[in-house]
């Protein structure tokens with residue numbers, strides 16, 4: 187446990203394992219966790235019934251993040267990536283994320299721009315990656331486990347198109363912060379990736 191604010195920023199491309207690593211860090215150190223992708227997914231989901239994107243982002247409530255199954259479909263992932271390119275949508279979500287990051291007791295936020303834009307002064311920054319093939323394999327398994335009928339090729343195409351859009355956009359593009367620790371999990375088991383991430387955070391806590 188930690189008494190003051192302590193922020194861990196975790197960024198990386200789609201399905202790189204950010205969620206698993208973030209949840210494990212949060213559980214290990216007793217920190218709060220915010221999956222910021224859910225903010226964009228919930229905004230994207232609202233636009234699928236015709237709501238305008240900025241209006242959807244401004245109207246978000248914490249309860250909109252609760253229906254995990256509805257938010258983690260491939261269609262919603264694409265809608266999220268489209269609304270996430272709009273600067274006014276991103277601006278509408280900044281204050282909530284920064285307030286979460288500054289709470290006492292430690293916070294882990296994962297997304298695309300946490301270490302670069304939302305929390306440039308984060309205590310620890312990790313940039314989690316894996317090869318396209320490995321990410322597609324992991325996400326395919328996850329979606330099939332939830333009953334979605336998708337092929338591995340469709341999953342790979344979704345990841346690649348989102349990564350391209352997320353990296354090419356002008357507003358808060360996906361890229362590692364210069365001071366981020368890179369963690370390539372392509373050849374690592376999830377246990378090893380989690381252990382490596384926890385070791386980095388523990389080291390920063392000790393030296394703080």
Ligand code: CDP
Nearest residue numbers: 200201222223226266267270297298299348
């Ligand atoms: O779980 P996965 O890595 O596939 O995606 P996610 O983290 O749930 O994010 C869904 C989409 O939201 C991404 O493709 C990005 O376009 C957007 N996003 C963003 O722009 N900034 C963030 N901090 C988090 C997500």
